[in-house]
Amino acid sequence: MAEKRRIELMVCTGTGCFAGGAFQIIEELNKELESFGLKDEVSLVATGCNGFCGQGPLMVVLPDNIFYGWLEKKDVHYLVEEHFLKGRPVKRLMFMPPDEKEPFPLLSDIPFFKKQLLVVLRNKGIIDPEKIEDYIARDGYLAIEKVVASMSPKDVREEILKSGLRGRGGAGFLTGKKWEIASQQIKTPKYFIANCDEGDPGAYMDRSVLESDPHSVIEGMCIAGYAIGSNEGFIYVRTEYPLAIKRMRIAIKQAEEYGLLGRNILGSDFDFTIEIREGSGAFVCGEETSLIHSIEGDIPEPRQRPPFPAQTGLWGCPTVINNVETLANVPVIITRGAEWFSKIGTETSKGTKIFSLVGKINNTGLIEVPMGITLKEVVYEIGGGIPKGKKFKAVQTGGPSGGCIPSSMLDSPIDYESLQKAGSMMGSGGMIVMDEDTCVVDVSKFFIQFTNEESCGKCTSCRDGSEALLEVLTRISAGEGREGDIDFLTELGESIKDASMCGLGQTLPNPVLSTLRYFKDEYEAHIKEKKCPALVCRNLIQYYIDPNKCVGCLLCIKSCPTEAITGESKFIHIINQENCHKCGQCLEVCPPKISAIIKVTGSDMENLVQLSEIISCKEWKKNHEYS
């Protein structure tokens, strides 16, 4: 093809945009470019996750660097004609933050991207993950080249140790140290496993790394294999990540064809192969000993450590397990040097970290930030704050194993130690933002329900302990909390931590303990006053129609699925509490300028005016005008 190309359209095809119809957009773009005769000048690249998932389906126009979000098929014709033919970027498809008047045309101007620092995701949105050529063009496989040509395994281990890289999967163990331990083992063969069993609700960092840059993980694994003396690697990934698995398979095949995997890599005497092992998605498989059992074909239950997998792992052989995000860091550290890497971040936490920013936040998406950045910067600058002007309440980091961090600690930096001190943990990087409408008891209940279901059942403390926690939390949120419940939760939580064998059990009480630490008053309100301050727990709230505001429009009556609302046109509507299931439909449909329906809790419920008979809005007004 003659090189007449002047524009490249980087269309995001991560799982989010894929689900949003990215491939239909691509099809339409192809059709329109063809009909405008722009096929040679404008090319399409299907990239991995761009990160700004809340705006998907999206694309970035290069070299202009213009960002378009929320694309629809019907926009494509106009977009192609206006921008790619006539050179007039289309404003209405650009990113527009809620409080601004003018959109942000350039990706580099959008605050969501501005504060990010890309190391792991250096190729996201720039390469086609299904083309090894794109990866190679971006200095791909330069690190393995350097390693086999000029470094001994010891050099590699020392470089990684010097960089200060720590495991991105949860515990934060020094990666170089882990490699060192495995390399000292005499027993062979040695195995290497990349852990992509990402189970936290709301987290998708690892998936995105595999989807947007699979070769960086392959290269990282090769280097790790070389450093520890292993020739066999596995990628453990859950079956429910079909796109990640597909792209990884393609990547492995390409690398094998080019001799970047297999025998005598790049003409050296180093051999390394990679196999994909699909897990069925049990949360406990993220724990390394369970994961090993799962690969071996056994029931995924953890076992006592030590011996650590680096000593006795897969099939009894020395095995190193690293998280995929950790591995994607490795090639960059080798090419750019440990010193460069260790300059990013804080004293004890080096480099960057990927977070999936979800929940009550304006800019939902995947972000990569330097360690040490404050939570405030993440929530308010990158995340764009809380929707609808609501107040920030807390952020849950580390998923069900982590804890929540309240607004008073927004200024604390994000690194392994600070998060731990706050009663949470880095975990794999899920970040769930909660606003004032979130009830902490409800959130704790949700997480304990999750861990209770996912507990493998081996240890009593975890299996029955989580059951007992759940029972008490359910009772509290149902308004049946008793004196002493808080002490019980604290004591039981601490005992589960002490008595459980693996990470799942040791961390499962964290959501309860951390919310108890920061929001004890909310628990007390539930127990003592039978009140849910955030108006969430169904048994503790009531929906009520304010007679002073109701105009008798019938909207709520029509929307109520249980026919709990009585009334006629222009007569004040009344909710029959016996039949109300508290679904909140009526509140949704009541027009904002009327806002007659409110939620009340606790003692407020007793002070409501209860209408004894049906009364017209007019008459009510007349009677109450002077009072």
Place this chain on the structure above:
Amino acid sequence: MPKLTIDELQKMRETTRKGIYLREGNFRGKVIVHMGTCGIAAGAREIMNAFLDESDQRKLTDVMFTTSGCAGLCSEEPIATIEMKGSPPVKYRKLTSEKVKKIFNEHIMAGNVVKEFVLGIGSERVG
């Protein structure tokens, strides 16, 4: 597919890098062909083609080609603006493929403005 040696991988890196130059954003200049209705009617598409052909012949990877709307002086179309790094933008008037050839050789490649075709140098003030 043959197994790569280190030399071959390095060579491949060089070639593939050229394939993604548009994404890296290191440009020393920018050519803007004005494609308002007037421009298109006056033959701006052919002008764009001529620029792209010239660039392709030289295998350039450091000049960016883009379009823009009407430049405001419709009687002088087709118009193109050339912005080389470090110097003010230059607008060329009533372009033809031959003129493009000359502009490419002298201005884009050698840095000398082709005065005879110039409409104006610098840009309007935005107030």
